[in-house]
Amino acid sequence: MTRRFALRRLLCGMLLMATWGPVAANSFGGKKQVPDASETHSMLDRAPASAYKLANPYHGRPNAAAAGRKLFLRQCAQCHGENADGGRNAPPLRSGRVMQAPDGVLFWFLKNGNPRAGMPSWSSLPPAQRWQIVSFLKSLQ
């Protein structure tokens, strides 16, 4: 009985190590993610041709940028900074490459993200809200 109990404890310990060990390694000694604008730029370059053809339905609507700013502060500012100047672990979004990217490419990037570089996919946001964020980003130039 004691042996069985010990075996169970060992199994539980191994399971916890297997699940939380990498978490700890990632937190304390893992590879740090450094803000790297080139990572974002190369991801933008990978946008499919169809993304370039997408037109922003909110283009020219003054309220869209205001709504986009609200969404940006809520969802993006923790990493990219309140003024999109970049943060501790995310690049600035006022760079020329981001500003020059077509609206459709930014929309595509928001939808897909780049998890390897720490940028989550924002496909949970409805398309209208992603377009509003794009309108806000474009209003920064």
Add this chain to the structure above:
Amino acid sequence: MAGSPDEFHRIACGVWCKRWLRNLLIVLSVCGGNVTIARAQESHYFVTYDHHMEEHGSLEIEFEPTTARPSGGNRFLSGLTEFEYGTTGWWTTEVYLEGQSTLHDSTVFSGYRVENRFHVLAGDHRINPVLYVEYERLSAGKALKEVVGFDGEADELAPNAVARREIEHEVETRLILSSDYKGWNISENFIGEKNLGHEPWEFGYAVGLSRPLGLAASPFHCNLCPENFRAGVELYGGLGTADRFTFHDTSHYVAPVMAWSLPAGPTFRISPSFGITDPAYGFILRLGVSYEFSGFGRAVRGLFTGRAQ
């Protein structure tokens, strides 16, 4: 006194919960300004999982009380405390602590669950597969977090003192398929659960459909804007076992879901579940409140490396 309102208060934030919370609050307070409360990009369902992962380095804490009354039994209140951490952008790890209090009976700590979810494909696709593996060690658990096999209300009739004699070691796996389309989310979960005590595999399913009440955001700051609300419905139930794969004698539920996310604050969820087959509970009420702490991993790392992050 068993079954008194005090008992329900104890389970809502009992001794076990208070200890964990105290330790967590210490860590959060030491981390100070490096941790911010953010709006979570989280699932709005209670039983169904979608493909949205916890953001890298973020910690989400959620409290999920559930109450139901089995026919011929006593009403219970189950409390689930969830700690969800974004290990990477494609890997989310969660730990659950669970307890329950039954009227005219007792309050018990039921056990814990450890789960991992892996987003298989990079980017967003028409169908996004996620693999889910969970280990649970439960005794007299009544959280009803999933329905598999021939689970039903008759399972919860045993007094806590009897139910606690059996400790269940189970592994639960899910194949999660989830899609976002024009603001709608549709998610399907295929569940397989194995009791490690030489019992056959049990199967179940969960399907969820939801969308925000407002697709476009208002330009004004507001708590009651339609885009802060999300409504949906879940359908879930058991599919028998490996020996007897069937709909017959299994429990099935339909459950409307409503979520309200405060800007840069907590998310509140409510879901009344209605049993649509005989073995199922007639009614289950689930509530949830969650906070997300953005930059938690970075702040903890800063504590140990001594560098301001």
